[in-house]
Amino acid sequence: xxxxxxxxxxxxxxxxxxxxxxxxxxxxEHCGIWSENAQTYLWVIPATVGQxxxxxxxxxxxxxxxxxxxxxxxxxxxxxxxxxxWMADILDEFYVRELHSFLGQxxxxxxxxxxxxxxxxxx
Numbered sequence: 001x002x003x004x005x006x007x008x009x010x011x012x013x014x015x016x017x018x019x020x021x022x023x024x025x026x027x028x029e030h031c032g033i034w035s036e037n038a039q040t041y042l043w044v045i046p047a048t049v050g051q052x053x054x055x056x057x058x059x060x061x062x063x064x065x066x067x068x069x070x071x072x073x074x075x076x077x078x079x080x081x082x083x084x085x086w087m088a089d090i091l092d093e094f095y096v097r098e099l100h101s102f103l104g105q106x107x108x109x110x111x112x113x114x115x116x117x118x119x120x121x122x123x
Contacts, residue, residue, distance in 0.1 A: 005052040007064045008033050008044030009115060017042060018062075021049060048115045053078060053085045053099060057108050063099075068112045071102060077114060 006021035008031065020034040022041055031049055032041030050065035057063060065080045069087065076087035078099065085099040102108060
């Protein structure tokens with residue numbers, strides 16, 4: 001079974017955290033992620049929240065929605081659309097590939113994300 005984990009940047013420190021996501025109905029300003037260490041929900045910036053794809057590279061580094069990855073020399077943004085994770089080519093937004101179809105076909109590596117890096121850095 002796939003782990004359901006989310007990542008977001010904390011509102012108070014700007015640091016990334018991972019865990020279970022809680023958002024409130026009719027409230028686009030407040031999202032929290034459960035912190036096992038603090039045994040509480042910590043507020044995160046809603047625009048930075050991304051879901052874990054279920055795929056790790058180097059056997060421990062998780063790939064999340066919003067990450068920028070390289071594969072076969074090309075650079076892609078990981079997006080979640082139509083109940084599926086996709087690799088969207090950052091140079092051609094219409095050219096997408098289903099992420100899981102590339103497992104075992106080469107090395108996928110995270111080189112950044114859309115929240116910490118300007119997209120121009122990857123072109």
